[in-house]
Amino acid sequence: MEGEPISALFTPAMVVDVDKVKKNAKKMIERCEKLGVQCADIMTGGSRRCIVVSTLAEACFYADHGFDDILYAYCLPFDKVERCAALSERLDLFQVLLDHPDALEQLKKRPLRDGRLWHIWMKLDCVNGRAGVLHSEPEALRLAQAIAETAGVELTGVYAHCGNTYNCRGVEQIQVVAQETTSFTLQFMEKLKAVGITCKSSIGSTPSCSHPVKDMALLSEVHPGNYVFYDVQQSVIGSCSLEEVAVRVLTRVIGHCPQRNQLLIDCGWSGISLDGGGKLPTGYAVIEGHPNLKLLSMTQEHGRVEPVSGQLDYSKYPLGSMLTLIPYHSCATAVMHPVYYVHSEGRLLGKWTPTRGW
Amino acid sequence: MEGEPISALFTPAMVVDVDKVKKNAKKMIERCEKLGVQCADIMTGGSRRCIVVSTLAEACFYADHGFDDILYAYCLPFDKVERCAALSERLDLFQVLLDHPDALEQLKKRPLRDGRLWHIWMKLDCVNGRAGVLHSEPEALRLAQAIAETAGVELTGVYAHCGNTYNCRGVEQIQVVAQETTSFTLQFMEKLKAVGITCKSSIGSTPSCSHPVKDMALLSEVHPGNYVFYDVQQSVIGSCSLEEVAVRVLTRVIGHCPQRNQLLIDCGWSGISLDGGGKLPTGYAVIEGHPNLKLLSMTQEHGRVEPVSGQLDYSKYPLGSMLTLIPYHSCATAVMHPVYYVHSEGRLLGKWTPTRGW
Known part of the structure; x- marks a missing residue:
């Protein structure tokens, strides 16, 4: 098959232009380097470290293929605690995410072996309106404090997803949302600092990371996803041509x-x-x-x-x-x-x- | 896993109630027996014969698992002629479908080995509005005659899909479409007979086969698909509860x-x-x-x-x-x-x- 023209494929077939993928990945890595944050995605420039996944099947798949430092950026599903524990005990760094005290209770009930800690990102909702504790609610700070004070777990970071950039049209609108999400996240980090808690911070979405605002340099990480492929939707939003x-x-x-x-x-x-x-x-x-x-x-x-x-x-x-x-x-x-x-x-x-x- | 309650599954998970599947299949087989037509679907009551598929991958999958008498009920895709030929030469009965003289030309260019014939169903559009030659157009009869007269191929049947039953609400509306499709198909069979051509006939769709009209007994086969599982859409249409x-x-x-x-x-x-x-x-x-x-x-x-x-x-x-x-x-x-x-x-x-x- 190698070397044959794509016109020889049976259809329908999904084809990926690897040159564009490399270019999209390189541009994103450069953007992130310019910001001084890590590019938390599979396009790791060969390091196979620092990736974000949205299913546990993906986490296992990458773990089985030599990847490590994996963040399962999905509100901890209670049926999968044991599988998360196994990955936490096997990898150098497996990280979970939660937005509710009940999820913290689940992790407390399953302490990790060998003195290992559960690495927890707290999901913050910066008015995206999907998962997360609303940034303005007192519960958000209370949950972060509870994580920070619990034995056997560590508050690794605060994670916000600006999926609301998908409603934007054009760079200006994207950057308004990117700025808002960044500001809410940084304000929350200040609140944490005021009670003596420091940890990482991350925001993401392909539109915001395709047109980052200056303040995003104050975050620890960003986590775009779709940018490797892009699509018509992203071109309509203004993320790409x-x-x-x-x-x-x-x-x-x-x-x-x-x-x-x-x-x-x-x-x-x-x-x-x-x-x-x-x-x-x-x-x-x-x-x-x-x-x-x-x-x-x-x-x-x-x-x-x-x-x-x-x-x-x-x-x-x-x-x-x-x-x-x-x-x-x-x-x-x-x-x-x-x-x-x-x-x-x-x-x-x-x-x-x-x-x-x- | 066997014997465990489904509540133990990781989610999301698709679960299939095998008793309902058996019941749905049994009811459809009984309906078809009452009509005196064959039930052309995977629910073959164990015979592993007389099935209809919509992708060549499915045809190969079933052929590899002991099924035979397979109709690939999809307008012959020109990139897949060679794979269709291989199945035709390997199985007792592999059948293709077409609705255009150019497709017949493709088959003529690839005669089957060992004197085997291409078994061809002609797709008739009985105002469903997807694939097929419109039943009322003179091209329909011309194409059927061309197939019947071509060496190395055989006109196995005339095939109509009444997907337009999906716009129906309630048994009465379903049966109006089922009757219309049946009548158009039978009228076309009469036209064929008038020019000395006899072959099979088949219509299908889950709604029409769930509530067959009497005249469907005059067809050779019917081909429902979704009925094994059914779904909310089918309950809204009126095919099932x-x-x-x-x-x-x-x-x-x-x-x-x-x-x-x-x-x-x-x-x-x-x-x-x-x-x-x-x-x-x-x-x-x-x-x-x-x-x-x-x-x-x-x-x-x-x-x-x-x-x-x-x-x-x-x-x-x-x-x-x-x-x-x-x-x-x-x-x-x-x-x-x-x-x-x-x-x-x-x-x-x-x-x-x-x-x-x-």
């Missing part, structure tokens, strides 16, 4: 429907996902090089493509011809593919097999 | 958000899918036993749950407690899970590992 997007789904024309002025392609929602709800001017994806085509709707294995305006010229899209989809949300697309085909300038280099499940 | 749905996603509470009157659960769109768009009164799923809860929105690994009305009583949903989601669309949910946990009356029997990709 469409040229920087490293992933595509290759698909082929499998049907002509002149009575509906449509094409059928061999990529349905099982190949690209329903993320975005089809609300782009070009529907569920951008069809590269064909700005007048729209991925209108999908079933599990079929996509319906029609012109944004005018009549389809079917001679341009014979059965079997290939179209290239730029995903709306590369995370959602990646979940659908058991294999990613990695290429450089259109020549296959190999496959990446992602881990799945929880 | 909610009690007949055989799959659930187990999830646990991982966060309390009193300031937003919400719970967080450990099932995001990577565990249940975005199918349905959250348009049920209870959002993206039905939360079993909690009619006042709504799965409002999701990120990749988080679900936000809030009451349909009133204030949440958090004491009823402690962190770590389990909730059970009935999926909106079980096909879309199943795609997200690398493993299905099979149980009978809540006791685990084992795992099913689905095939993935194309």
Whole structure:
């Protein structure tokens, strides 16, 4: 397979442009170095240290492949305490996250062997509105103090996710949210300092880390995720240009429907996902090089493509011809593919097999 | 794992009630026997014959596990002709589907070894509006004749999918579409007969096969798919009752958000899918036993749950407690899970590992 053109792939197939991935990773590492914070992600420049994951299956997968210093940045699920304990006892540094005193109780009930400490990040909600103790609530400081005072555990850091940057359009709006999240986090760090507690701090999201504000240099770490691949959504938000997007789904024309002025392609929602709800001017994806085509709707294995305006010229899209989809949300697309085909300038280099499940 | 209660599973986990699956399959087989048509699906009552798949990966998977008489009911993708040829030369009966003369040309270019014939179903569009030649167009008859007259291939049957039953609400509407699809198909079979062509006929969709009309007895086969699991969508359409749905996603509470009157659960769109768009009164799923809860929105690994009305009583949903989601669309949910946990009356029997990709 190596060296073959990507056009030889069976479709639908997710292809990853490794040069863009490297470029996106390098740019992010440089941005982070400029800020003076660590780039807490898999793109570790070869160190295989200091990574953030959102499922325990990923943590185990990376631990099994020589990675260490892993933060499982997900509110401690009580069914997985024992598996977290095993990783904590096996790795140099496995870190968990929580936002509730009940979770601290769970960890107290399972002390680690050999005098090891549970390394805990406290999740702070800086008005993102997902997980975390709201930064302004007195519970936040109380929980941090409780962690700091508990035997057998350590308050490693304070962690905030500015997922609300996904509602932004353009750098200016992104930086308003990035500044707000940074400020709330730093204010909270001051409150901690006032009661004698010091620990790390981290904020993240691909938009904010793609356009960091100066104050983010005062944090210990940042944790972007999607930036390695980017996608149409990030280009709409303003995190990247469409040229920087490293992933595509290759698909082929499998049907002509002149009575509906449509094409059928061999990529349905099982190949690209329903993320975005089809609300782009070009529907569920951008069809590269064909700005007048729209991925209108999908079933599990079929996509319906029609012109944004005018009549389809079917001679341009014979059965079997290939179209290239730029995903709306590369995370959602990646979940659908058991294999990613990695290429450089259109020549296959190999496959990446992602881990799945929880 | 066998014999353990499903409550011991790590979440999110997809669980399959094998008793309901058997019951759903048995009912469908009985319905089909009553009609006198074959039940073309994996629930073959042990025969491992006469199955319909929608990806070539599935065809290979089943062929590797002792199944035969497989219909790959997907408009012949030109990149996969060689793999289809290999299956045709290896199995007793491998069948392909097409709806365009160009696809027939592809098959003519790759004659099968040992005098074997390509077994071809022609896809007829009975106003479902996805793949197929429109039943009323003269091209339909022309294509069928071309197949029948081509050396090295055989017109095995005419295949129509009444996916438009998914827009129905209630048995009466379902049967109107089932009747229409059946009538159009039978009319087309008459046209074929008039030019001296006889072959099989098949229509399908879970709603129409759950409530078949009398005339469907005149077809050779039917091909429902989703009915083994069913789901909320099918109960809304009227194919089944909610009690007949055989799959659930187990999830646990991982966060309390009193300031937003919400719970967080450990099932995001990577565990249940975005199918349905959250348009049920209870959002993206039905939360079993909690009619006042709504799965409002999701990120990749988080679900936000809030009451349909009133204030949440958090004491009823402690962190770590389990909730059970009935999926909106079980096909879309199943795609997200690398493993299905099979149980009978809540006791685990084992795992099913689905095939993935194309």
